[in-house]
Amino acid sequence: MNAPPLQALTEDAAPRPTPLAPHAGDRWLVLIVGAAALFSGLLILWASQNLAIAAGFVATLVLIATLMLVFRRLYPPQQTVVGTIDWSLTREAADNDNAAVAITDRAGRLVCANDLFGAWFQGFPTPPSLAVGQAGITQLTAAGRDAWRDGQADVDLIEFNGMRFSARLLRSGQSDDHLLWRFRRHRTLDLRAEARRLIEGEGGDRLGEAGIMIALVGGEGRIRAANRAFVARAAGRADAPIEGRDFVTQLVSDREGVIRFAEEGAKGTALRLLQMPLEAGVIDSPTLLFLIDDEYAVSGRIGGPGGTGSHLQTLLSMLPLGLALTDRDGRFLFVNDAFARAAGIDEGTMPVYPGDLVVREDKAAVADTVRRFGAGQQALSGDIAVRLRNNPEEPVALTIAGARGLGEAAVLLSLKDSSEESKLKRQAEQATKMQAVGQLAGGVAHDFNNILTAIIGHSDLMLMRHAPGDSDYDDIQQIKSNSNRAAALTRQLLAFSRQQTLRPQVLQLPDVISEVSNLLKRLLGETVILNVSHGRNLGAVRADPGQLEQVIVNLVVNARDAMPKGGSVTIQTYAVPARDVRQMGSEILPIVDYTALKISDTGTGIASELLPKIFEPFFTTKEVGKGTGLGLSTVYGIVKQSGGFIFADSRLGEGTSFIIYLPVHDAEEAVETGPAPKVKQGELWGSGTILLVEDEDMVRAVAERALTRHGYTVLTASNGEDALEMLAQGVEIDLLISDVVMPTMDGPTMVRQARKTWPDLKILFMSGYAEEQLRKSIDLDRVAFLPKPFSVHQLAEATRAAIGAK
Structure with a gap:
């Protein structure tokens, strides 16, 4: 801001006279000139005895005097007044000082001020009416009176907008009619600003590296500043906003008075709290709070004087076993992470007694056992079966032993986390059960498919002898329909046991x-x-x-x-x-x-x-x-x-x-084609010799009749050995149809033996098991497959396709 208009203020103090206005000195000059002119006119009249000459002379003198008076009033002489203040020079000198300067006159008006005064006090207010609070105004007013009386006065401390000032007042001027106000920044240390600078700067980082968390807390209890170490522990990350939070809510304490960060919970490191008020004796003064990790805050309670200290706690924390320590009264002193997981202890909900972990029925037994071990009545360890409150269905073993030489700690508890083991056990039991049921379902489906093959096959043969409209036709059709429904049931069993034939x-x-x-x-x-x-x-x-x-x-x-x-x-x-x-x-x-x-x-x-x-x-x-x-x-x-x-x-x-x-299917893999194209109804009839091998008599009988009715010559065998003997007799065979699973010698073994002599022998396997399951054990090429149960039509279709295959 600019300084006030100093020249205007001085003109108001001594106003300039208005031009041509009458003045006391001018009146006397007019009288003297007029008198001189009159006297001169009388002398000329007496000497010349001519009135006109005398009047002309007087008028000329009056005119000349009047012109001189007007010229003087229009163009007054410039005179330098001795002692006049040059305010521009004063202000220039004040701007080069390191202080805020203002000058007032006896009337209390501000006549000069430098730029720093305007910057500090937001404009050019007139002292002592500055925005420094009522107490500051009172101090400045009293100092002003003292300065007018004594010539000078001092004010030690004034606060304004977070800044502190000292002021000196001097009476000055040629007539001691002005007051000089000089304000300077207070040179005492601002602890609040310095504390914030220390905390948020490099100093705070160095303290954090040394393990010291520091926070500046206002009198209202809210955080004003904190170093990175404090923010990281209290908020979970170093860049989290912390200013303005309630300091008390950042900490928690347990029943023993041990404090920890709320963010870290009951498992966090115990802390030691130190506080340093910035202004002693000042109410609501900001406070520096130092937090230091205190490993002895908890370990001292475990070991006590001469006890285990932090070393035992560190050791127990590292062990994978669930371990806990209690005192003689049965109260928990320490619980490691493995014990907390096994017992289902949630973070921040640490129980007081071991009995709080088990169901109500087991509380008395646990409390009594812990008391006896704590009193030294039992020296050896012992196990007790308990049911945990968070998992009452599965009993667990709680091992309890007396602890000696550990100070306050008197009882050692051990609890194994069996949740994962129980989960794996249940999964193994479930897998074993599913596998057993799947094998049973597959076996039942295989045998059932043989029976259904016979029923469906005989139904087809009977339908060939009855035309629609016959009295028995509908009954036979119903038998076949129900058989197909039963076949669908076996497919469900095979699907469950993953033995279904898929295409x-x-x-x-x-x-x-x-x-x-x-x-x-x-x-x-x-x-x-x-x-x-x-x-x-x-x-x-x-x-x-x-x-x-x-x-x-x-x-x-x-x-x-x-x-x-x-x-x-x-x-x-x-x-x-x-x-x-x-x-x-x-x-x-x-x-x-x-x-x-x-x-x-x-x-x-x-x-x-x-x-x-x-x-x-x-x-x-x-x-x-x-x-x-x-x-x-x-x-x-x-x-x-x-x-x-x-x-x-x-x-x-x-x-x-x-x-x-x-x-997702890999396009580069070989793509299996779908089932072979169906043979037309007119192409089901054929010719040739077929060797049928089937250990189930009812299936062998219906298959033989079905193939014979379609024009084939059928030879039958009940097992693999009989089939090989028939082949050894030199019988010409166009197709070998065989069951896969048979006693003594199964179908694949028989085919391997036969192909040693007849490598081009065509094979059609039929089975109640899934094709995918069988192909894993059948390492034979050029083999067709027909799943059971099948109808006469399906058998004839598969046979015609197998004989026609090259």
Whole structure:
């Protein structure tokens, strides 16, 4: 800001006279000139005795005097007044000083001030009326009176906008009619500013490296500044905003008075707190608070004088065993991380007694045992079976031993974290159970398929002798229909045991969903809405489209049954690249690219305790008679046999979601073709000699009759040895049809022996087991396969295709 207009202030003090205005001195001059002119005129009149000459002379003198008077008034003489103050020179000198300067006159008006005065006091207020508070104004007013009286006065301390000033007042001027005000910055140390500079600067970093956390806390209890070490420990990261937080909330203390950072919780390092007020005796003065890690704050309670100290605590913390120490009264003194995990102790909720960890029924036993060991009544260790409060279903062994020579610590507790072991044990039991059930299901399905083959085959033979409309035709057709339903049941068993015969193809999931969408809409009805959405960049997968459709139908039907009052079913497909699988951190999914299929509903959901069981065979949540319990087990088997993975997520009242991950098919791999093209009905008849090997009499009989009716010459054998003997007799065989699993000698072994002599012998295997399972043990080429149960038509079709194959 500029200084006030000094020249205007001096002119107001001594105003300039208005031009041509009468003045006392001028009046006397007029009188003298007029008198002289009159006297001169009288003398001329007396001498010349001529009135005209005398009057002309007087008028001339008056005119000349009047002109001189006017000229004097218009152009007064310039006179230098001795003692006039040159304010511009004064202000120039004041601006070169290191102080804020102001000058006032006796009337209390500000007549001069330098720029620093305007900068410090936000303008040019007139002293003592500065914005320094009522106390400061009172000090300056009293100093002004003293300066007018004594010539000078001093003010030691004035505060304004966080700055501190001292002031000196001098009476000055030629007539001692002005007062000079000189303000200077107070030279005493500003502890608040210096403390903030130290904390937030390099000094604070050096203190942090030495393990000292420091914070400046105002009188209201809020943090004003803190070094990086304090911020990192209190807020979790060094760049977190800390200013303005309540200091007390950054710390917690336990029942023993040990303080820790709230961010670190009960497992954090104990701290020692030191405080230093910046201004002694001043209420609400800012305080410097120093926090130092104090390893003895806890370890001293464990060991006490001459005890274990921090070394025992460090040792127990490093051990993988769950260990804890209690005093003679049974109160916890120390708990390591392994013990806390095993006992289910949450951070910040440290119990007081060991009995607080177990169920109510075991509290008394634990408390009594700890008391006896703490009193020294038992010297050896002992185990006690307890049930933890957080997991009451599984008993655990709590080992208790007396501790001697450890100061306050009297009892040592050991608890093994068996959660992971129990989880692995349950998984192993589940896998063993599923494997056993799968083997049983596969064996039952194999035997059942043999029976169904005979039933279906005989039904086909009987239908050949009856035309539609006959009295027995409908009954035979019903027998065959029921047999096919039973065959579907065996396929479900084989799917669960991952022994189903699949015909995998390279396909796109949206195409499969499109094929089955019309069927799904009919199954869902009008009360359930079907939503379908597909993601982009979906990779092709390799699976049996028919079985994949069965998976979708089973999951959608289950979703419908879970929504008796209606709802919505959503089918989604999306790509899951390998990088996303890596981020998922799954221990089950290999890190490859997947195409995911998600089917979710808004139904009643599945309870969390039932989720691990939903894929088990014959497990169902439906009412008796409304479900076999094979739907989800079939889905599980098909997905696993296709190389995929399935996961379920459900919450009661919120719905259920199933996610299927199928690996993206590598285009460089050899693509297996689908099943061989079907032979037309007119081409089923053929000729040639067939050797039929089957240990099941009923299957052998129906197959023989079926092949004979289609024009073939059929030779039969009940086992592999008989078949080899027949071949050794030199019989010309066009096709060898054999069961795979037979007593004494199985089908593959027999074929290997036969091909040593007849390398071009054509083979058609038939079995109730899955083709994929059998091909792993059959290292033979040029082999066809026919799954059981089969119809007469299917047998004739497979035979015709095998004989015609080159």
